Amino acid sequence: MKGQFLTDRGKVRNYNEDAGGVFYNSFGQLLAIIADGMGGHQAGDVASQMAISLIEEKWENGHQLDSAEEAEQWISQAIIEVNESIYTHALQKTEYEGMGTTVVASICTDEFITISHIGDSRCYLFSESVLNQITEDHSLVNELVRSGQISKDDAEQHPRKNVLLRALGTEENAIAETQSIEWVFGDKLLLCSDGLTNKVSDEELASFMNSSSDIKETGKQMVELANERGGEDNISLLIVCHDPALKEGETSC
Template sequence: MLTANRSDIGKIRQINEDYSWVGELAGGVTLAVIADGMGGHQAGDVASRVAVESLVESVEAAIGDGSYSEEEGSLLIRNAMEKANDTVYRLAAQNDRYYNMGTTLIAALVRGGRAIIGHIGDSRVYLIDSAGIRQLTDDHSLVAELLRSGQISQEEAARHPRRNVISRAVGTDEKVEADVIIAELEPLAVLLLCSDGLTTMVDDDRILETVGDSQTDLSAKAERLIELALHAGGDDNVTVVLLQEEAGTEREV
């Protein structure tokens, strides 16, 4: 599995509250994780780091030899996200500096052309393949809920004054529900995980154009996505992780 992991503080923020991790686990399984933290007194960067480290630790401990079923993998991701929530929530409850800190959290567990994706918040996972670009995750945000219910238009959503308010986060409540989905990846498809520092600055067409460029390697594509977000204003921290199977990779039947 080819991977690229890039993050930038952006042009406005004083610290980078995004945190990401990507690596290969037992049995050729690839795990990728991004968290976008929130909270005063630098608590956002603590929340995102703790959430990612907790999730990675949980998955590594439970993955075994990597021969999980889709049901087992889905439960594994869901349990790991609930454990991350518990870890962040307890840390916030024990330290006044971290009061009400929280974070988004997205994770992709990839093996043999199948991705098990868990998400909480408004960080996103996209699939880029021969059919174009498709957002796999639904934002857990106020504006997304208004959009889904038909109360506002897509154009109104883009400039809504509360577009950064998320309706579900890791660490802000004692319990949180993660959405888990399964996606099939065709050969050479790219899975993009990103914080909203990318998607609020760069539209889907530009993302597709960049990631779909067959003349550029995966690392350069990730760098280019960061550059596009910065050029558009860099209003937030921006983090991207790209995953793609190498050409000629044999898959299990």
């Protein structure tokens, strides 16, 4: 199993409120996670870094997860604990009032992946040359699309496109969505913040994921395209490759 995380400040923002990483527990199991922070006076980067650091520590000190049910329980509990920490931290310091972060995380084993998310950072699965979005954005415009009030094309230009209905740390109780699906050798997982998906279409993402380039180079090309199209937001992505070659000690993906 191989994962690659990339993040970029973009062309407009003065600092990067995104955070993320690829982490392994003592049993060699992989956790991929991206957080896109929000809040004034750089509070967003505090929230996203808190989310990543707390989950990383919990993961690296955790036990082996042998089933999808165990993985779902673990990530759900981790999200609850991180939400409490961020929410409490925001209450204690006025400059952090209202801060929060999106989170999309995946526990990746040989047999299955367990994905949990809150907000509009996304997870895609690339399998058999097809890219499928696994998560549903917790956003106002996505709810309008789902209810049939606007089209997907309308959503792209909607003035309240960035309004989230859920985030981590903004309320005392956070409700994340968690699911597990099977995957096989050759599949690839893409986690990303909206700084990427607001600039690069799903069709273009599929083309990148189908590339024969290694995942680091593929990720760089995605970031470059988002920046070429304005780069108004921070851009973060993470690719995990389920490659049989890696089982044999090879490093290609």
